Amino acid sequence: LPDAILPLLAELAGAGNLITGEPLTIRTNGYWDTSPTKAMAVVTPQTLIQLQAVLACCHQHRQAVTIQGGLTGTVRGQVAQPGEIAISLEKMSTITHFNPIDKTLIAEAGCTLQQIQEFARDRQLLLPIDIGARGSCTIGGNIATNAGGMEVLRYGMMRNHVLGLEAVLADGTLVSAMNQMKKNNTGYDLKQLFIGSEGTLGIVIKAVLQLQPLPTSRETALIACRSFTALTDVLDSAQRSLGETLTRFEIMDGDYFRAQTQPEGHRAPLADKHDWYALAEIAGYSPEGDRVQFETWLEFLLAADHAADIVIASNQKQREELWLIRENFDIAIAEKPFFLYDVSLPISAMEDYLAKLRGAIHCQWPGAKIYTLGHMADGNLHFFISPRCSGSEDELKLRADEWVYGELTAFSGSVSAEHGIGIDKKKCLHHCRSAEELQLMKSIKRLMDPYNLLNPGRIFDL
Amino acid sequence: LPDAILPLLAELAGAGNLITGEPLTIRTNGYWDTSPTKAMAVVTPQTLIQLQAVLACCHQHRQAVTIQGGLTGTVRGQVAQPGEIAISLEKMSTITHFNPIDKTLIAEAGCTLQQIQEFARDRQLLLPIDIGARGSCTIGGNIATNAGGMEVLRYGMMRNHVLGLEAVLADGTLVSAMNQMKKNNTGYDLKQLFIGSEGTLGIVIKAVLQLQPLPTSRETALIACRSFTALTDVLDSAQRSLGETLTRFEIMDGDYFRAQTQPEGHRAPLADKHDWYALAEIAGYSPEGDRVQFETWLEFLLAADHAADIVIASNQKQREELWLIRENFDIAIAEKPFFLYDVSLPISAMEDYLAKLRGAIHCQWPGAKIYTLGHMADGNLHFFISPRCSGSEDELKLRADEWVYGELTAFSGSVSAEHGIGIDKKKCLHHCRSAEELQLMKSIKRLMDPYNLLNPGRIFDL
Numbered sequence: 062l063p064d065a066i067l068p069l070l071a072e073l074a075g076a077g078n079l080i081t082g083e084p085l086t087i088r089t090n091g092y093w094d095t096s097p098t099k100a101m102a103v104v105t106p107q108t109l110i111q112l113q114a115v116l117a118c119c120h121q122h123r124q125a126v127t128i129q130g131g132l133t134g135t136v137r138g139q140v141a142q143p144g145e146i147a148i149s150l151e152k153m154s155t156i157t158h159f160n161p162i163d164k165t166l167i168a169e170a171g172c173t174l175q176q177i178q179e180f181a182r183d184r185q186l187l188l189p190i191d192i193g194a195r196g197s198c199t200i201g202g203n204i205a206t207n208a209g210g211m212e213v214l215r216y217g218m219m220r221n222h223v224l225g226l227e228a229v230l231a232d233g234t235l236v237s238a239m240n241q242m243k244k245n246n247t248g249y250d251l252k253q254l255f256i257g258s259e260g261t262l263g264i265v266i267k268a269v270l271q272l273q274p275l276p277t278s279r280e281t282a283l284i285a286c287r288s289f290t291a292l293t294d295v296l297d298s299a300q301r302s303l304g305e306t307l308t309r310f311e312i313m314d315g316d317y318f319r320a321q322t323q324p325e326g327h328r329a330p331l332a333d334k335h336d337w338y339a340l341a342e343i344a345g346y347s348p349e350g351d352r353v354q355f356e357t358w359l360e361f362l363l364a365a366d367h368a369a370d371i372v373i374a375s376n377q378k379q380r381e382e383l384w385l386i387r388e389n390f391d392i393a394i395a396e397k398p399f400f401l402y403d404v405s406l407p408i409s410a411m412e413d414y415l416a417k418l419r420g421a422i423h424c425q426w427p428g429a430k431i432y433t434l435g436h437m438a439d440g441n442l443h444f445f446i447s448p449r450c451s452g453s454e455d456e457l458k459l460r461a462d463e464w465v466y467g468e469l470t471a472f473s474g475s476v477s478a479e480h481g482i483g484i485d486k487k488k489c490l491h492h493c494r495s496a497e498e499l500q501l502m503k504s505i506k507r508l509m510d511p512y513n514l515l516n517p518g519r520i521f522d523l
Numbered sequence: 524l525p526d527a528i529l530p531l532l533a534e535l536a537g538a539g540n541l542i543t544g545e546p547l548t549i550r551t552n553g554y555w556d557t558s559p560t561k562a563m564a565v566v567t568p569q570t571l572i573q574l575q576a577v578l579a580c581c582h583q584h585r586q587a588v589t590i591q592g593g594l595t596g597t598v599r600g601q602v603a604q605p606g607e608i609a610i611s612l613e614k615m616s617t618i619t620h621f622n623p624i625d626k627t628l629i630a631e632a633g634c635t636l637q638q639i640q641e642f643a644r645d646r647q648l649l650l651p652i653d654i655g656a657r658g659s660c661t662i663g664g665n666i667a668t669n670a671g672g673m674e675v676l677r678y679g680m681m682r683n684h685v686l687g688l689e690a691v692l693a694d695g696t697l698v699s700a701m702n703q704m705k706k707n708n709t710g711y712d713l714k715q716l717f718i719g720s721e722g723t724l725g726i727v728i729k730a731v732l733q734l735q736p737l738p739t740s741r742e743t744a745l746i747a748c749r750s751f752t753a754l755t756d757v758l759d760s761a762q763r764s765l766g767e768t769l770t771r772f773e774i775m776d777g778d779y780f781r782a783q784t785q786p787e788g789h790r791a792p793l794a795d796k797h798d799w800y801a802l803a804e805i806a807g808y809s810p811e812g813d814r815v816q817f818e819t820w821l822e823f824l825l826a827a828d829h830a831a832d833i834v835i836a837s838n839q840k841q842r843e844e845l846w847l848i849r850e851n852f853d854i855a856i857a858e859k860p861f862f863l864y865d866v867s868l869p870i871s872a873m874e875d876y877l878a879k880l881r882g883a884i885h886c887q888w889p890g891a892k893i894y895t896l897g898h899m900a901d902g903n904l905h906f907f908i909s910p911r912c913s914g915s916e917d918e919l920k921l922r923a924d925e926w927v928y929g930e931l932t933a934f935s936g937s938v939s940a941e942h943g944i945g946i947d948k949k950k951c952l953h954h955c956r957s958a959e960e961l962q963l964m965k966s967i968k969r970l971m972d973p974y975n976l977l978n979p980g981r982i983f984d985l
Contacts, residue, residue, distance in 0.1 A: 253715035
């Protein structure tokens with residue numbers, strides 16, 4: 062019987078750490094899918110020993126497991142499939158060490174991102190990763206999925222903030238690689254295997270994180286441009302004038318801006334007639350000097366005609382209003398269905414790509430709305446595509462996928478800049494990874510998890 | 524016969540690309556050991572096809588190969604062992620692509636670091652890796668060894684600048700992972716396997732590198748401190764006042780400073796009585812603003828009594844004179860033998876570690892000189908230890924190793940911050956990597972190079 066393992070797990074998991082029966086029915090697939098989990102059980106170990114014992118038992122019985130953090134992933138990597146045991150790290154959620162001189166902390170996998178952000182901020186430090194799910198998502202999930210977000214252009218992805226980690230392999234073996242230094246060239250950097258591999262090679266249970274000094278200044282401006290070329294000039298001059306104080310550089314196309322600032326939407330602080338808008342934000346350590354540098358740069362943008370118009374936030378309230386246009390997109394996506402994409406491609410290829418994509422879509426779906434926004438400096442664009450034509454949602458989505466991903470290959474783009482592959486994007490992976498890469502990935506998976514028990518069927522099928 | 528493979532390789536390598544006999548005798552082990560190579564032959568392929576054919580042939584005949592770049596490594600990873608074929612990438616040395624909008628270039632493995640630095644600088648861009656060997660070392664070697672250097676505190680190690688790469692596996696298979704974007708979460712980040720693995724998993728043949736805007740300002744100061752605690756305060760306030768413009772933060776202990784500035788040495792721009800000296804350098808994009816910010820910070824250091832004395836370079840000549848004290852160490856190491864170390868440990872542990880190390884050494888070698896310098900912000904210290912007592916050099920080195928590495932374990936330090944393991948440091952690896960880590964490394968090596976043909980015996984023995 063498939064559930065013959067449950068009494069064994071109940072023994073090993075520790076009292077109250079195996080959820081089955083009635084209590085299981087209130088466990089859902091998470092933020093994006095609130096239907097009940099299909100897991101046979103959820104295990105919530107409280108200690109490393111319990112986790113290792115549970116995994117060793119699953120290994121012995123060839124029992125597949127799903128690893129769960131805050132259940133906020135967008136590609137269903139965390140959604141338990143029928144017959145799987147879900148292992149949630151929710152009870153291992155302590156920040157166990159902090160060192161103010163090294164500016165490092167050690168966090169257990171189940172800590173939420175916000176918990177660590179606040180811990181750092183209270184000590185005038187910054188964990189420089191931020192995503193919308195901060196209140197629910199866990200650092201273990203952030204590491205397993207190599208989380209990105211708004212400030213990658215300055216600080217890099219989650220990968221850049223992990224100095225060391227501990228992971229448990231499929232058979233319960235602990236691999237401890239708790240490096241605490243920026244420099245450590247002693248053999249293979251094993252942590253890289255666990256970062257971004259979506260829980261398929263091991264379960265990250267804790268990590269040493271590098272914090273940064275908390276910036277003390279912040280300035281934000283909304284910049285309107287007449288063309289994508291002008292937008293490129295704005296970004297280049299930002300990098301050359303502002304250096305690493307440039308913390309965010311988010312773009313929106315005119316259609317998105319107009320949808321968001323329609324009469325029932327957000328207030329438009331600039332005329333809505335322009336082709337492109339950028340939200341640029343700096344954060345530094347010298348409030349007066351940073352403000353001067355930012356304003357000097359903005360004046361240059363107008364003088365050089367890179368910018369058509371500019372508005373600068375003069376206080377925190379205005380700053381938040383500007384960000385609402387970018388972030389609160391309920392208004393733009395009011396008309397269903399809409400499809401969200403998360404691609405990356407070289408900045409130099411974006412204009413051509415967008416022209417081809419818009420051409421392909423509008424040729425077939427003349428009424429379609431395509432909203433483009435995203436993290437330009439990282440090469441990361443998001444699209445909301447709303448077909449506004451008849452057809453089943455699944456069918457329309459397939460066709461949109463074909464256009465978005467099909468055109469991407471020619472520009473050496475990626476089908477997932479930051480959301481990962483999970484279950485949903487497996488079928489698109491071939492657009493951006495070669496046969497040799499896929500074969501090497503699968504070899505590594507087979508080496509480290511020979512029975513394909515950890516998050517099986519995520520990223521690829523074996 | 525072991526050299527039966529040579530006629531086959533001559534055929535496959537291309538005309539003039541197999542060096543044997545008389546021309547082989549002028550090939551040396553490199554910068555640190557100018558004795559003739561012990562390689563059976565040196566192959567210098569000009570094309571990927573030639574390289575793949577040579578490797579496939581070696582694989583078929585179970586022929587071990589050494590991979591060679593600029594031959595400047597300090598741990599003998601690049602030194603061919605008797606019976607090995609050396610493969611040098613010296614003829615694959617072209618910068619094949621450059622994109623000013625993406626600020627990326629593609630370089631073949633045999634390009635020297637300096638060649639790429641100059642290419643970038645001519646375009647107002649920066650490849651932010653710099654080491655003393657820049658004129659000889661190759662980017663392939665920099666990637667394979669995850670090179671570090673002076674500016675890691677700001678820009679990170681070589682790993683951070685590689686967006687994508689191509690590598691050839693032991694059997695000649697090409698793995699192309701030429702990603703060009705900052706964000707690309709589509710399965711395992713395979714490039715990480717080849718970066719820092721010292722040529723044991725594959726031969727990096729080209730890479731996509733991320734460049735940065737070239738800074739337009741530079742300011743340098745020499746800062747004297749009365750204690751290590753004060754030095755820590757100086758670093759912390761530098762990070763909180765200067766942010767990422769802080770590009771270098773190098774420390775020297777008083778003994779090193781005094782040895783370097785003795786009458787026949789460099790000019791001492793400050794009194795030589797202090798315990799510690801730091802060289803701090805900023806580089807930014809706003810010359811006037813940066814200078815003000817730097818001077819404001821230096822004034823704060825004096826007011827807060829973090830610094831005992833400060834001198835600021837007022838021009839490029841003075842800047843170079845300051846750096847000579849740190850970098851031109853012929854004076855300090857005039858008395859032979861001396862042993863060079865490259866360790867890392869948490870900044871918070873440095874003072875205790877140094878006290879223990881000095882105690883252990885001076886207890887046994889009362890006349891020994893211990894000079895400490897290094898990249899403090901990266902947790903990276905270098906020591907020059909000169910025993911000044913009788914005994915064979917090998918014996919003395921072994922004892923110094925015991926003290927330096929023995930004390931390190933308790934502080935979670937690393938036996939090689941940036942130089943790698945190669946052949947020389949294999950015996951020390953256990954001080955900082957666990958049995959489970961070593962086992963996982965070896966499993967990966969066996970998976971990717973089952974006959975142990977690529978740089979065998981580097982990092983570990985199988």
